[in-house]
Amino acid sequence: MVTLESLLDNMPKKVNIKMIASELGVSPSTVSKALKDSHEISKETRKKIKAFAKFYNYKPNSLALSLRNQKTMVIGIIIPDIVHHFFSRVISGIESIANHKDYSLMICISKDSYEKEVQNVEMLTNGSVDGLLVSVAKETLEKENFEHFNQLIEQEFPLVFFDRVPPHSQVDKVIIDDIAGGYNATKHLIEKGCKKLAILTTPSHVTVGVKRETGFLKAIEEFGLPMNASFDIRIDEKFDIKKQIKELFSQNEIPDGIFAVNETYAAIAMKLVQEKGLHVPKDIAIIGFTDGLISKFTSPTLTTIAQHGQTMGAKATDLLLELIFQKDKKRSPKTTVISTNVVEREST
């Protein structure tokens, strides 16, 4: 007679339905049905099979399930960088929704490289995931080559962009209201009495930088302030950031308010201002853009525009799941805008 213990010894690392079936002298179909409590199978057989399965800690193989069901319960993510507080927060937001609906996450990092992004897209869309969440690599935005995404869209593959999105295209996306953010940041500086505003921004292919500057210029114009061209610094991260920001203070006239389109630029600018012997916010007020950690720990603490990365991730996931479920229906792309708000601290 075969005891459970002797079976234990014979059983290899991981049991599957076939093994259970042959050990119990039934067919795989019977086991499968029994484990799902199908009334096609007699009570006693069900009980026996379930007990056996539990004892050997049987768990269905997810690859086989995915192949069979034509769905993986996995969401793919492509981000430029993971060592970035904003993106971590987005991922956290994605995870909270995904986890709640029993989806797992497969994360690829493009390192802002076009080639890597293409590879990642190919990798993820060959059956591994049910849908894709993408924040586009800088290099891709520079090249303006979105062919790899267009293919997916043609194939009606569930795809949602977030934060860094392709321009002018009809796609599903979740973005920050960068224009309003830039506007509000600038307005905040103006309300604090600043008259000579500078902006630390990104090269023109980075959409978010451009939009924040648009808001900045809008406010400047609306409040009738002059715009000094040399107060418009576009930082190229390929070179030394500090040096580029220093340009701002090497002129005969210096600003009394600085709007930085991200936290790092703001923090570096603040250090430089202080090194110059000037006081923040008395001599120069500074406002940043992000919801990172740094702002809370600088001296003085940094006023910022909060981006709500977590919300962005959650919304993007909601939208993606919508796409996954009503895959058949024809629909027009949807854009969700996340609004920002000023978090006032000591630097303004």
Added chain:
Amino acid sequence: MVTLESLLDNMPKKVNIKMIASELGVSPSTVSKALKDSHEISKETRKKIKAFAKFYNYKPNSLALSLRNQKTMVIGIIIPDIVHHFFSRVISGIESIANHKDYSLMICISKDSYEKEVQNVEMLTNGSVDGLLVSVAKETLEKENFEHFNQLIEQEFPLVFFDRVPPHSQVDKVIIDDIAGGYNATKHLIEKGCKKLAILTTPSHVTVGVKRETGFLKAIEEFGLPMNASFDIRIDEKFDIKKQIKELFSQNEIPDGIFAVNETYAAIAMKLVQEKGLHVPKDIAIIGFTDGLISKFTSPTLTTIAQHGQTMGAKATDLLLELIFQKDKKRSPKTTVISTNVVEREST
């Protein structure tokens, strides 16, 4: 006659080998072989099939491949939290190695919950990944219940722990040399002239906190300094951190040097010291533990013990890949220790 264009219209979203085979009037086996350039297939047939496949952008389905080859080329990761600079760096390190060897990443977040961790382990080990990289949840460490991992180890499932590892167990792991780190941090403070040292640490179930304190105490003893019990603050993050740190300054005697076992505690402590009207480092020197972002932007900047998260991720992945490849061979568990170093800034 069937033209390529007319086929295009008929072709559904994603082509597979079967479709190619039937369109071209050959068998699936022939297609598969042709695509691998097998000399079993004639040159002309090969050329025809490859052209067709390329035109329709055929890519093999990875689920089917994984099922067939019994390997997924995916590494699973379970971490307590992703919005944490250290863990992001570890992931970045993992990714760099994994990517280089054509592995992808599947990331789960335990949120420091035991239950979630168990779910994540089950999810990932049902065929989805070839190996697992785990940093254990706080709750699991508290409960000291590692049954879910023991099962994997019995099954000889490739598994490597990093940073937060199960204590006393015979497992493969990569850890920071926390004792040496704590020792060196303390020694650094002593060399800077501090005599009354305080430590901001974690509850005793968090191994890393305990180890850093062990190093701290070792240095204290070695240099013959007194240890004031009320200078040993164990912070429980369930309550207000700031309030707990304040305890340190509410006594009649206050320390002249503080060792914080992480960056946040250090930064908060520094703020508090300054609020008290005291000077860092003149009145009180502070050293932190981490390689986060905050340290570089506080005023004064924070001296820290660098943890090299990226290196940790890379080493853990190296080890895991080793396990995956020599899965058969019996071997004894290996522990890799990452050494730390003092990064001196202005706070000491």
Added chain:
DNA sequence: TTTTAACACGAAAACGTTTTCGTAACTAAA
């Protein structure tokens, strides 16, 4: 002209599931 070898391909099994369909055995109704 027969045997051997090379060539070019197809059939089938396998990876681990689920589900549809078929059917043997038994029970209940006609």
Added chain:
DNA sequence: TTTAGTTACGAAAACGTTTTCGTGTTAAAA
């Protein structure tokens, strides 16, 4: 006693690959 209806299970196909083995055709050697 025949018919109809359950009950309880198994066979087989399907998801998309790869690979082993077999085989019909042709060309070269005997």
